[in-house]
Amino acid sequence: xxxxxLTLKKIRRFSSIKRGFYSFLILSSxxxxxxxxxxxxxxxxxxxxxxxxxxxxxYGQIITGKTFGLDYEYETNYRELAREFKQGKGxxxxxxxxxxxxPYENDLRDNEYPPFPPSxxxxxxxxxxxxxxxILSRLVYGFRIAxxxxxxxxxxxxxIGISIGCAMGFVGGKFDLxxxxxxEIWSNVPFLYVVIIxxxxxxxxxxxxxxxxxFFEWIGMTWIMRTMTYKEKAREYVLAARAMGASDFRxxxxxxxxxxxxxxxxxxxFSVSGGIVALTSLDYLGFGLPPxxxxxxxxxxxxxxxxxxxxxxxxVIFAMTLTLITVTFxxxxxxxxFDPRFHTTYE
Amino acid sequence: xxxxxxxxxxxxxxxxxxxxxxxxxxxxxYAVDGVTFAIRPGExxxxxxxxxxxxxxxxxxxLRLYRPTSGQVVFKNRDISILPRKEFRQVxxxxxxxxxxxxxxxxxxxxxxNILEEPFLxxxxxxxxxxxxxVRELLxxxxxxxxxxxxxxxxxxxxxxxxxxIARAIALNPxxxxxxxxxxALDVSIQSxxxxxxLELQQEMNLTYLFIAHDLAVVKHxxxxxxxxxxxxxxxxxxxxxxYERPLHPYTRALISAIPIPDPMTRGKRIIxxxxxxxxIHPPPxxxxxxxxxxxxxxxxxxxxxxxxxxxxxxxGGHLAACHRAGEYTD
Numbered sequence: 182x183x184x185x186x187l188t189l190k191k192i193r194r195f196s197s198i199k200r201g202f203y204s205f206l207i208l209s210s211x212x213x214x215x216x217x218x219x220x221x222x223x224x225x226x227x228x229x230x231x232x233x234x235x236x237x238x239x240y241g242q243i244i245t246g247k248t249f250g251l252d253y254e255y256e257t258n259y260r261e262l263a264r265e266f267k268q269g270k271g272x273x274x275x276x277x278x279x280x281x282x283x284p285y286e287n288d289l290r291d292n293e294y295p296p297f298p299p300s301x302x303x304x305x306x307x308x309x310x311x312x313x314x315x316i317l318s319r320l321v322y323g324f325r326i327a328x329x330x331x332x333x334x335x336x337x338x339x340x341i342g343i344s345i346g347c348a349m350g351f352v353g354g355k356f357d358l359x360x361x362x363x364x365e366i367w368s369n370v371p372f373l374y375v376v377i378i379x380x381x382x383x384x385x386x387x388x389x390x391x392x393x394x395x396f397f398e399w400i401g402m403t404w405i406m407r408t409m410t411y412k413e414k415a416r417e418y419v420l421a422a423r424a425m426g427a428s429d430f431r432x433x434x435x436x437x438x439x440x441x442x443x444x445x446x447x448x449x450x451f452s453v454s455g456g457i458v459a460l461t462s463l464d465y466l467g468f469g470l471p472p473x474x475x476x477x478x479x480x481x482x483x484x485x486x487x488x489x490x491x492x493x494x495x496x497v498i499f500a501m502t503l504t505l506i507t508v509t510f511x512x513x514x515x516x517x518x519f520d521p522r523f524h525t526t527y528e
Numbered sequence: 529x530x531x532x533x534x535x536x537x538x539x540x541x542x543x544x545x546x547x548x549x550x551x552x553x554x555x556x557x558y559a560v561d562g563v564t565f566a567i568r569p570g571e572x573x574x575x576x577x578x579x580x581x582x583x584x585x586x587x588x589x590x591l592r593l594y595r596p597t598s599g600q601v602v603f604k605n606r607d608i609s610i611l612p613r614k615e616f617r618q619v620x621x622x623x624x625x626x627x628x629x630x631x632x633x634x635x636x637x638x639x640x641x642n643i644l645e646e647p648f649l650x651x652x653x654x655x656x657x658x659x660x661x662x663v664r665e666l667l668x669x670x671x672x673x674x675x676x677x678x679x680x681x682x683x684x685x686x687x688x689x690x691x692x693x694i695a696r697a698i699a700l701n702p703x704x705x706x707x708x709x710x711x712x713a714l715d716v717s718i719q720s721x722x723x724x725x726x727l728e729l730q731q732e733m734n735l736t737y738l739f740i741a742h743d744l745a746v747v748k749h750x751x752x753x754x755x756x757x758x759x760x761x762x763x764x765x766x767x768x769x770x771x772y773e774r775p776l777h778p779y780t781r782a783l784i785s786a787i788p789i790p791d792p793m794t795r796g797k798r799i800i801x802x803x804x805x806x807x808x809i810h811p812p813p814x815x816x817x818x819x820x821x822x823x824x825x826x827x828x829x830x831x832x833x834x835x836x837x838x839x840x841x842x843x844x845g846g847h848l849a850a851c852h853r854a855g856e857y858t859d
Contacts, residue, residue, distance in 0.1 A: 185636075185637060185639075185680050186680060186683070187636070187680070187682065417628070417632040417633040418632060418634055418636075420593050420627070421625070421633045421696070422635075422646065422650075423593055424591050424593060424623075424624065424625045425620065425646060425650050425696075425700075426621070426647075426650050426651060439635075439637045440636075440637055
């Protein structure tokens with residue numbers, strides 16, 4: 182399948198915009214790392230060598246303490262196991278992840294109250310929050326949830342927005358008029374109030390929150406898609422397809438949507454950053470995902486309430502800023518690379 | 529079986545104008561307002577007129593890209609303007625179109641191979657291998673190198689793209705091809721190549737053309753009969769040569785006088801029309817041409833002339849004109 186040279190040109194142009202390209206590398210490695218976060222940030226060991234046998238506890242069933250000659254039936258505490266093996270002489274060893282804490286786990290100590298400041302010795306590189314959970318761990322898992330959330334939201338928005346927008350543009354007339362009015366009314370429903378009302382009745386799950394937000398945010402994509410469809414529909418290549426006897430289905434999916442893609446992808450990065458901000462602010466207000474789900478908004482809230490524990494608010498703000506800046510730079514670069522002024526050729 | 533492949537009978541295509549909150553119909557654009565003509569198999573009918581006169585709309589109306597308001601389009605003894613969609617799809621194979629702008633009529637996101645394969649896919653013809661084979665043949669036929677299959681339209685020049693457009697139109701072996709100003713967007717040097725290609729294809733495949741153009745010189749080169757349109761109506765219809773030798777309608781005379789003569793010594797008498805073509809939303813009463821006609825008389829303001837055979841004409845009834853004063857020119 183040959184790639185359209187125009188597409189190649191756009192990709193090349195994108196990678197020539199350094200700021201956007203490096204942001205893209207940073208963000209995609211962040212996403213990639215967060216998807217394999219269990220290896221790097223977890224209270225389960227990566228490898229355990231016990232009596233000549235290897236165990237890989239990261240993924241899969243829990244391995245109880247009995248397996249390693251301990252006296253309990255619940256999941257092994259690998260940090261303690263590592264300490265024990267170090268003292269013993271059996272040649273057994275444990276390889277812990279660089280951050281050996283799970284985002285849900287409270288690292289409590291005698292005679293001390295969290296939050297604990299950052300410490301290399303305890304491997305709390307960014308300290309702990311007010312209930313003793315590792316901040317780095319919560320940041321990483323919170324990022325994974327936020328990015329999955331915004332990608333899911335993006336998919337939902339685009340699916341609804343493109344279908345309705347395309348139908349409005351393609352059918353036109355009364356149908357279009359009707360939906361325009363519906364959308365105008367819809368867009369005046371105050372989003373935040375509705376979310377607050379809903380989440381005070383039921384505790385929203387991940388999917389439900391996506392649905393609630395998509396319920397309000399599909400509108401933006403609809404306008405764009407409607408205009409694009411109107412424009413593309415009247416072009417001669419669509420008439421040519423129709424003259425050959427192409428069905429409406431074929432015209433929409435083979436001709437109109439592929440030609441509209443170059444416009445709608447430029448909105449995707451901004452939609453992602455919007456999704457992250459929306460989720461974080463809902464969590465901050467306490468109307469987002471239920472605790473103890475790791476979330477940036479919840480950390481931000483804690484940080485705001487405990488300003489003297491500077492590491493909490495500092496870490497979250499740094500992480501947010503980095504993510505939003507990279508996403509925005511990517512968005513700018515994509516928009517720049519897809520700018521039709523650079524690709525339209527008049528002969 | 530009538531002797532004509534295509535008969536267009538009193539075709540009207542009006543576009544409604546909607547205004548206001550509830551999109552009430554407030555008027556119509558009378559783009560095509562009663563057009564009648566017929567084409568014999570294997571012949572070419574040239575349809576000329578200035579831009580905005582509705583000639584493109586006629587072409588698109590025949591292919592049902594626009595729905596006719598009234599009138600018949602009889603193709604092979606069947607009125608295709610009222611056929612149900614499913615049946616019309618079958619007829620579509622025999623009716624194809626070549627578009628004016630080769631930059632617009634090819635989808636820039638598809639390879640040339642995909643573009644040429646599309647008609648076969650739409651009508652579910654052949655296996656993947658047969659289709660590829662046919663695409664090769666088509667490319668060879670219109671004189672485009674075989675690598676084009678993997679290339680995209682913007683990699684070609686205007687003339688080459690128009691060849692691709694032609695290849696797509698002839699892919700399904702149609703009987704009638706509507707050529708909508710196929711050379712207007714091209715350089716003069718390329719125009720004749722494309723016209724010759726069209727002529728060759730016509731002979732090989734026994735194609736019938738409805739050739740729409742605004743350039744009388746181009747039409748003269750190609751067509752057997754010529755129809756001249758003005759503001760949604762045909763004002764003159766004749767054998768191609770007769771039209772040039774003895775134009776009867778003042779509008780045709782003005783058009784012909786505008787053809788440049790490549791000889792600095794001969795200075796043809798130019799008839800320069802004043803004013804713009806009137807709006808097709810409010811066509812003038814009486815003869816539609818009277819607002820610009822140099823020879824208009826009182827009668828032209830009230831009474832619309834019919835398209836009638838000029839009995840005095842030498843080509844016995846084959847020369848039609850819609851002008852009250854056409855008879856004065858017959859000799």
